Amino acid sequence: MSTIDEPPTAGIDREASAGPEASAVRIRLDIAYDGTDFSGWSRQPRLRTVQGVLEDALATLFRRAGERPRLTVAGRTDAGVHARAQVAHLDVPEAALVAVTSRRRGHAHESHDRAAVLVRRLTGIIGADADVVITRASIAPTGFDARFSAVWRRYEYRVADAAAAHDPITRRTTVSYPRPLDVEGMDAAAGTLLGLNDFAAYCRPREGATTIRTLQTYRWRRAADGVLVASLQADAFCHSMVRALIGACVAVGEGRLAPSDPVALMRAAERTSAFKVMPAKGLVLTEVGYPDAAELETRARLTRARRELRIDGVVG
16 A cells, blocks of 8 residues: 555545445544554455444444445545544434434433444444544535545654754654654745646656646744654645655755755656655644635535546546
């Protein structure tokens, strides 16, 4: 598993493309996880994945209702990548939801909020101290699709260079770098990459997938503890794009590339060995953005249509 973010044009996903049946309820899940011990988001045979753990818990909860819900996610994260604010949805028959969230005998105090009950019962199955947590569940508004309704994804990357304080408590989410880095040069280089561009130089090729993306923000700063923190936001990120963008700017910070080199490499639109793709562990999905409720269905329809057109060779 090596996908950082769900490419919107990476092959037709019939499960994700299908809307809920008329009798079904669509539930939004907000999820956080420490990706260290996961082989990424997507379910894989004989490997522990975030999707696998969550869907197994859902299958356990809904077993008596005869359902095995599947999740559609905003962005499929790579092995070792973390998330504070991943978003997914599932569709279940309303009768099944009622069955698994009804008050149990002796629990008269239990909440009437079925989504809140769902979170509590899934947490009981997964474990309150697990490395994946459902932080919230809610009945999704009409037209919501965790994947296709999203308008942007935001990531953060942390690097502790020679000038930073190295905190063992954050070692799972921070990459240690043995040399000092020039954060001003890195930030200057990052700024040259913004906008709608072909990021082929920063993406591993995937059949049927475009490498054209809109990078909306990319900034570097040095936090109070000296750790260098990158913030990136785009409509979507293609295969390995975030960690490659980080690697190019780290090469600038070390002096191996000039601040103007990352944009020159991007314009060449070819994979390069001028920089190294950075490790997954420093990367955290921090937020997924959605439009107002009235625009959710339109956004999902347009994104899905654009994706299918590109796969057919009409666009991109």
